[in-house]
Amino acid sequence: MTGPDVAPDGEHVCSAKGCRQAAAHAVIWRNPKLHTPERRKVWLACDEHRQSLADFLALRGFLIEVVGVADLTDADG
Structure with a gap:
């Protein structure tokens, strides 16, 4: 779960285990x-998994920020 997941139709999908x-x-x-x-x-997140993924990373001191998918830049990834 280290990069943006993209479905065959081009849609970004949640990075949480088992979530599509x-x-x-x-x-x-x-x-x-x-x-x-x-x-x-x-890591990409749906509304349901946004907080749990952010909390997991924050607990380890890894979280930088949470932004909208549309706000990703070429530096992300």
């Missing part, structure tokens, strides 16, 4: 022990 719902949110993160400060990893 459309993603509305991008949970941006990095592991500071592995990634340089400019590195931005992305």
